[in-house]
Amino acid sequence: xxxxxxxxxxxxxxxxxxxxxxxxxxxxxxxxxxxxxxxxxxxxxxxxxxxxxxxxxxxxxxxxxxxxxxxxxxxxxxxxxxxxxxxxxxxxxxxxxxxxxxxxxxxxxxxxxxxxxxxxxxxxxxxxxxxxxxxxxxxxxxxxxxxxxxxxxxxxxxxxxxxxxxxxx
Numbered sequence: 001x002x003x004x005x006x007x008x009x010x011x012x013x014x015x016x017x018x019x020x021x022x023x024x025x026x027x028x029x030x031x032x033x034x035x036x037x038x039x040x041x042x043x044x045x046x047x048x049x050x051x052x053x054x055x056x057x058x059x060x061x062x063x064x065x066x067x068x069x070x071x072x073x074x075x076x077x078x079x080x081x082x083x084x085x086x087x088x089x090x091x092x093x094x095x096x097x098x099x100x101x102x103x104x105x106x107x108x109x110x111x112x113x114x115x116x117x118x119x120x121x122x123x124x125x126x127x128x129x130x131x132x133x134x135x136x137x138x139x140x141x142x143x144x145x146x147x148x149x150x151x152x153x154x155x156x157x158x159x160x161x162x163x164x165x166x167x168x169x
Contacts, residue, residue: 063141
């Protein structure tokens with residue numbers, strides 16, 4: 001049975017939101033010490049992001065520019081078959097967005113803020129990656145004036161476990 005199909009049937013995004021609401025988990029963002037912030041900045045300077053995106057997606061190229069401005073080196077790969085890339089790297093269908101990134105063995109799906117990627121690389125959790133499903137207005141690369149809709153960054157594992165990594169309100 002296709003793992004991606006199974007995950008998309010077992011963990012619909014609505015269930016994730018309900019689980020977050022029922023458990024009272026509203027945020028996993030942490031206030032970081034200056035030492036942790038410096039470590040995150042150093043990580044960004046020493047990591048190359050490999051981004052896979054559609055040639056027609058302008059928000060993806062805006063996210064690439066945002067990540068470069070945050071200090072990451074970016075290898076930008078334009079592809080006509082982004083679905084094959086998502087399948088190759090195990091991105092669950094319910095967490096999919098418009099572009100897929102690989103960094104230091106992790107998958108970063110969609111419009112994830114640089115601070116969350118830095119945190120991922122510093123903490124090195126045992127997960128496949130992190131994702132911002134869809135394309136929330138106001139997320140990096142999806143800016144639209146001053147309007148920012150709240151969105152969640154989820155982590156996901158090979159076994160299909162999805163948890164809140166960070167919330168941006």
